[in-house]
Amino acid sequence: MSKTTPTDYEIHDLLKKRWSPRVFSEKPVSEAELKQLLEAGRWAASSNNLQPWRIIWGRKGDGVFKRIFDCLHDFNKQWADNASVLIVGAYKTHRDDGKENFHALHDLGLFMGNLSLQATTMNIALHQMAGIDPEKTIQTFSFPEGYHVATAVAVGYYGGEVDKLPENLQKMETKEVRERKPQSEWAFNGNFGG
Numbered sequence: 001m002s003k004t005t006p007t008d009y010e011i012h013d014l015l016k017k018r019w020s021p022r023v024f025s026e027k028p029v030s031e032a033e034l035k036q037l038l039e040a041g042r043w044a045a046s047s048n049n050l051q052p053w054r055i056i057w058g059r060k061g062d063g064v065f066k067r068i069f070d071c072l073h074d075f076n077k078q079w080a081d082n083a084s085v086l087i088v089g090a091y092k093t094h095r096d097d098g099k100e101n102f103h104a105l106h107d108l109g110l111f112m113g114n115l116s117l118q119a120t121t122m123n124i125a126l127h128q129m130a131g132i133d134p135e136k137t138i139q140t141f142s143f144p145e146g147y148h149v150a151t152a153v154a155v156g157y158y159g160g161e162v163d164k165l166p167e168n169l170q171k172m173e174t175k176e177v178r179e180r181k182p183q184s185e186w187a188f189n190g191n192f193g194g
């Protein structure tokens with residue numbers, strides 16, 4: 001299944017092609033492919049080159065996958081088991097000099113942006129999830145003090161049977177046209193609000 005991306009200005013095909021599925025192909029994402037994705041993330045820009053992102057990953061069947069799955073909110077548990085890989089995205093909250101790293105979450109986002117673009121070149125889809133219990137994840141994976149868990153990510157090849165999903169999610173999955181707010185709502189050449 002592919003989606004229509006009705007852009008107002010021309011953008012790269014990879015950006016148009018990307019979307020966030022809740023079913024994935026049965027074809028597993030290999031460890032080497034996953035390392036390629038993480039390598040793309042590794043080369044993201046970050047404030048002061050602090051690289052505050054921290055990642056836990058598990059491939060289906062390896063035990064870690066299930067431990068990540070168990071930290072997800074119930075909504076995401078309805079479908080995230082369809083993925084081949086689950087990732088936890090966390091970040092270090094403070095710089096080595098003790099000051100808060102106000103930009104760490106921003107940098108984790110850039111990391112995930114790189115992952116996402118690299119994945120699309122490989123016909124691999126990501127589905128980011130805010131619906132994860134951060135405290136449970138921190139305990140489950142023995143994070144030391146000073147780290148926040150921000151997201152989980154489901155990873156798998158595009159493809160897969162929509163009827164694997166509960167009915168409410170099937171509707172979302174098969175919606176053909178992607179939607180975005182127009183630039184005029186959030187981009188201002190001057191004072192906020194235009």
Ligand SMILES: Cc1cc2nc3c(=O)[nH]c(=O)nc-3n(C[C@H](O)[C@H](O)[C@H](O)COP(=O)(O)O)c2cc1C
Pocket residue numbers: 018019020021076127128129130131132151178
């Ligand atoms: C930080 C973040 C958190 C998200 N959390 C969830 C989530 O918990 N569950 C879910 O099903 N989708 C989640 N999404 C997916 C978004 O709903 C999806 O990206 C958005 O609807 C746009 O669709 P598209 O990615 O297919 O263009 C999340 C996306 C992002 C970037």
